[in-house]
Amino acid sequence: MSKGVALEAGTTSKGASASRGLSILDLIFRIVAGVSTLASAIAMATTNETLPFFTQFIRFRAEYDDLPTFMFFVVANSIITGYLVLSLTFSIFHIIKTNAKGSRILLVILDTAALGVLTSAASAAAAIVYLAHKGNTSANWFAICQQFNSFCERISGSLIGSFIAVVMFILLILLSGFAISRRH
Amino acid sequence: MSKGVALEAGTTSKGASASRGLSILDLIFRIVAGVSTLASAIAMATTNETLPFFTQFIRFRAEYDDLPTFMFFVVANSIITGYLVLSLTFSIFHIIKTNAKGSRILLVILDTAALGVLTSAASAAAAIVYLAHKGNTSANWFAICQQFNSFCERISGSLIGSFIAVVMFILLILLSGFAISRRH
Structure with missing residues (x-):
């Protein structure tokens, strides 16, 4: 009977350290995702290009807020960055307290x-x-990229960060699912 | 001691029936999602509009495969419909066998x-x-919708099914997470 208890205690301690490992991985993924979304938001928001020629009425200038989709992109990336920064506190809390389930x-x-x-x-x-x-x-x-070369390069590049963050989120969800399924 | 065992058996049986309830909900969500994505794919794929005027060289005609994004939409919705149909077997399996975890x-x-x-x-x-x-x-x-009225209505409508399916998938994932966290 005492052997059984000892065995169980051993399993729990092993489980706790494995959970701690998962939580640390969780923290790393969150930091990577946060940096990626922040970089995406900044890269998209700061890009603009003015063409070196203009007519009497129109100055040819491209900025991210000309297209509502890009505004949504910047806003969404900013919000997700904010969320990720806040969620870091939870992630650190999970490293300390491995048997938290509700959070x-x-x-x-x-x-x-x-x-x-x-x-x-x-x-x-x-x-x-x-x-x-x-x-x-x-x-x-x-194809406006024929005129706005550097603008197009920037907006294409800024997508990369977001897609990295998407992959990180998929991994985070799977990781959390795994961590939750271990506890009871 | 025997009371403890009886209590445990009672909890397990109650847990099994709750799990069965979750699995039935899972099945319903999958059917709703499958119907939605199928409807989306069909609505998008069958739409086309030919304008009643044409020049010598161009016939004004709009179809979904003029835009690669819409082709992706149709393909993705078709694939997801297929996946949902296949996943129904798993869902039914979970109703019968409530303590399956790996699947x-x-x-x-x-x-x-x-x-x-x-x-x-x-x-x-x-x-x-x-x-x-x-x-x-x-x-x-x-804004091509000024010419292609009915085409635009169809493509706008076909989005609805996809977004319903997205909501269903979010519910499905949360439901599965809940069902997995109950088992151990």
């Missing part, structure tokens, strides 16, 4: 919501960036 | 991936539909 479930729900917001922002922006690069002959939409 | 974890991983694919397809299509409705003066993209 883990709360976090996985918020992570799923954040994944949805971020994926939609990144995909919508990607659809517009594709259009800017290739244009569409059927709809008579021109 | 639940497999399903939540696949659901998360499906959520990612579907959200990106729906958002990218929404970004293009928005552009078709409003156009963009900065980029000199015209």
